[in-house]
Amino acid sequence: MRSWPAISHPLRRYPVRPPDSGIARRKSIWERIHLDPWLLGLLLLLMGGGLLVLYSASGQRIDTVIAQAIRFCIAIVVMVVIAQFSPSTFLRWAPLAYGVGLAMLLAVEVAGDVGMGAKRWLVIPGVIRFQPSEMMKLAVPLMVAAYLNRCQLPPRFRDIVVCAVIIGLPVVLTAIQPDLGTSLLVASAAVIVVLLAGLSWRLIGLIGALIAAGLPVLWMNMHNYQRQRVLTFLDPDSDPLGSGWNIIQSTTAIGSGGLWGKGWLEGTQSQLEFLPERHTDFIIAVLGEEFGLVGMLVLLALYVMIVARGLWLATSSQDTFGRLFAGSIILTFFIYVFVNVGMVSGILPVVGVPLPLVSYGGTSSVTLLAGFGILMSIHAHRRLLPR
Known part of the structure; x- marks a missing residue:
């Protein structure tokens, strides 16, 4: 058996394993299954x-x-x-997940299943009934993170514009189902990615001003029941x-x-x-x-x-x-x-x-x-x- 050389120390006179010995710690079951x-x-x-x-x-x-x-x-x-799966796999799959998600949202508009006055679901007969907009809660921030991963941080204004387009397409498709709640959650999930990338206060103020300016437009395009919810809240x-x-x-x-x-x-x-x-x-x-x-x-x-x-x-x-x-x-x-x-x-x-x-x-x-x-x-x- 290999013996480790003694390391001199005024308070310690026993062998110590060098930190670069190369002997790996045995992984636990949780580490092996990545949970x-x-x-x-x-x-x-x-x-x-x-x-x-x-x-x-x-x-x-x-x-x-x-x-x-x-x-x-x-x-x-x-x-x-x-x-x-490794994070690099998710990085590679981001464009595919985003594209498939957009295609499913378009399919909802064409042949979606109606429930409680809204067209939000796709149905595979005898197999599954699911809501594609829920999947966009992951696909949209995944795509935004993948894009910003290639950009210089903090992101520049043109990068913010590209992110706004990535976010805006699925948010609009979800809002017209109508599903305002899910569309806002999809938008918030992606906006968090942009904020974590390190926006300057000047850009944050500009974006806030644009959102405030767009609220009247949002109000005019809301359904009657959505407006009533806001009035009821008040x-x-x-x-x-x-x-x-x-x-x-x-x-x-x-x-x-x-x-x-x-x-x-x-x-x-x-x-x-x-x-x-x-x-x-x-x-x-x-x-x-x-x-x-x-x-x-x-x-x-x-x-x-x-x-x-x-x-x-x-x-x-x-x-x-x-x-x-x-x-x-x-x-x-x-x-x-x-x-x-x-x-x-x-x-x-x-x-x-x-x-x-x-x-x-x-x-x-x-x-x-x-x-x-x-x-x-x-x-x-x-x-x-x-x-």
Whole structure:
């Protein structure tokens, strides 16, 4: 057996292994499969709690819970598979993913399936019904990050213009479905990439001024129900039995839960069906009524831990593409939570954003966990800097 030479030290007289010995540390199972156990555990805990709340919110329908659990399993498999690919693979696939996503959005306009007054879904008969705009939440920031990876940072004005075109095409196609909520989330996910690239305050001010100038144009092109949502946000009591019903019932449900809640399956607003969309967009109101302020704080604390862990993983990347895209994934996840909680509690207009990994839904769950799979891949394949 090789003996290491003794290194002289005034307080230490024993052999020490040289730092450049070349002997690699044995990798753990998590490192071999490119998953982060802490983030994975937090996500599983969130999904488990989501199924518990969904059982109550769905009117105690076990078939709905089973369907959601199957979707979670599919999403987990997708996350694990995606985590095995290197970030360079995602960089190469960015144009293809973006192009396919645009093609599917155009296909929705031509032959999309209509549901609840909107044309948002594509249907493969007997196979799957999915929402292409959900996939653009990943494809658009992926394409923006891939483009900025080739540019000099901070980006110049012409680079910002190119990014605006990349972002604008899918956002417009999504908004005309109509799906204003998803279009804003797609835009925010991509804008985060641009901001993380290091914009000057002058450009940020210019972009802010352009957005402010475009708000009247946006207002004039909004559908009547979208305008009504904004007006209802400003004054919910103006139409308590119509457009203000959702907000009034959700805030009533949350307030009636008090500190500890009424108990699981004991919520009156939800179980008596006063609360609309209680298993999707307004599911946190069910949790607030049945588990009270304490239950909501526990859920929010879980979200905070997921975001904190995700940010820690994102900052470990040493390349531009990894930092930009990983940061966008986790900060967009935070925006989803903030918007949903804000609209249910009445501090934001209702825009139809589900609560991540708690609300009922398949495409959104797969998209979210696919994003976390990319995040874990970026962390697992990071290039370690020499000490």
